[in-house]
Amino acid sequence: MSLMITDECINCDVCEPECPNNAISQGEEIYQIDPELCTQCVGHYDEPQCQQVCPVDCIPLDPSNQETEEQLHAKYLKISAKP
Structure with a gap:
């Protein structure tokens, strides 16, 4: 499963720079996670x-x-193969 950010988000800005796939971005009100890019850090971290x-x-x-x-893992391989 990819991850999601709930409306309990306080926009503290700490999650976005930690994402190795750049799946996290600022939404209209809170941060959001792009499920096409989220691998739960598979391929990068445990x-x-x-x-x-x-x-x-x-x-x-x-x-x-x-x-x-x-x-x-297959999604990680696809994302990491992009030029």
């Missing part, structure tokens, strides 16, 4: 870095974007 730094714990798994570890 744990999602945004979840590790979030002070309000507002970055859960996105139930509408379920993916296996293999699918996340």
